[in-house]
Amino acid sequence: MQPQGLLPQLRKITVAELVQLPQKKIHTDDDVVAWHKTRGYRDFWLFLLRLNEAVVNHAVPRVDGSCSPTAAVLISILDELDSWIDDIPPLRSPQRFGNLAFRTWGDRLTQKSDQLLERLLGPELRAVIPYVKPIFEISFGSFLRMDYGTGHETSFAMFLCCLTLVRFFEPSIDQERELVLRVFVRYMRLCWRLQDVYKLEPAGSHGVWGLDDYSFLGYVFGSAQLREQAEFPVSAILRLPLPQDNLYCMCITRIHQVKHGPFHEHSSQLYAIATGVPNWTKVNSGLLKMYEGEVLSKRVVVQHLPLGGLLSLDED
Structure with missing residues (x-):
């Protein structure tokens, strides 16, 4: 992997350059292959690599700071979206998965997304709203299927990428580190609460053979944080309690909160990594490859992503 300073700069896009709004474009496996050859895909992958490198040897802040x-x-x-959960409690009728109140939460998001994005972007970037709104709205789960998975998490990462392409966020190492250690962590905590309160099903789960029922990027960024910390071996994640200033450890702790039984049985992939991969550099590079192969290359995961617009479909 290249150090962050050796990675190319993320390009800048103006709304005047755009000719189409994002929409669902992936319907077949061939469409996935074609998407991987587009400029938008290359922009997104470069953005993820830059985020990954920005957090090497940096911890999640223990207290909220500036x-x-x-x-x-x-x-x-994201705080406001979290507060809506208090306003919209789960329905008490028997529902094993997918409490119908999640649709009410989603309806409020859909109704207020323009207002929220205008507050975020201000008058200077108001024209960007139609290009990021569809990506933002599906970042928190499917309100139809009442589930959440790696495709929704990917959508939020794409939302951050689009905001960087238009330079709402700057592609500087400090800003990119902040996007992971502050913004993405806040997003992750919100999604955990949505899953718990509304009992969201995992979207496209691989069962015990998958890395995680709901998410992936926390493990990628968390393994990058630990790449230069030899005093914390990969096998250390098997010994609780784990430090909560690292995304990988936060995700492992989360698994122990929602699953019961032997770790090697319900999380065999993570157990295999802990017992079979010698260092965090190899974990990080392996997870990046796995994310591209098991998330970004799976039609059932990416078929709902709105593509085009800022994430150009022009062949690169």
């Missing part, structure tokens, strides 16, 4: 105004306003919006 952050950039752009990150602060997005975090305040």
Whole structure:
């Protein structure tokens, strides 16, 4: 992997350059292959690599501190979305998975997304709203199927990428680190609460053979954080309690909160990594390859992503 300083700069896009709004474009496996050859896909993959490198040897802040105004306003919006859960309690009727109140939460998001995005972007970037709104709205789960999975998580990462392409966020190492350690962590905590309160099903789960029922990027970024920390071996994740200033450890702790029984049985992939991969550099590079292969290359995962617009479908 290349150090962050050796990665290319993310390009800048103006709304004047755009000719189409994002929409669902992936219907077949061939469409997935074609998407991987587009400029938008290359932009997104470069963005993820830059985020990954930005957090090497950096911890999640233990207390809320100052952050950039752009990150602060997005975090305040995620806080507001979290507060809606208190306003919209789960229905008491028997529902094993997918409490119908989640659709009410989703309806409020759909109704207020323009207002939220205008508050985020301000008058200077108001024209960007139609290009990011569809991506933002599906970042929190499917309100029809009442599930959440790696495709929704990917959509939020794409939302952050689009905001960086238009330079709402700057592609600087400090800003990119902040996007992971502050913004993405806040998003992750919100999605955990949505899953718990509304009993969302995992979308496209591989069962015990998958990395995680709901998410992936937390493990990628968390393994990057640990790449230069030899004093914390990969096998250390098997010994609880785990430090909560690392995304990988936060995700493992989360698994122990929602699953019961032997870890090697319900999380065999993570157990295999802990017992079979020698260092965090190999874990990180392996997870990046796995994310591209098991998430971004799976039609059933990416078929709902709105593509085009800022994520150009022009062949690269």
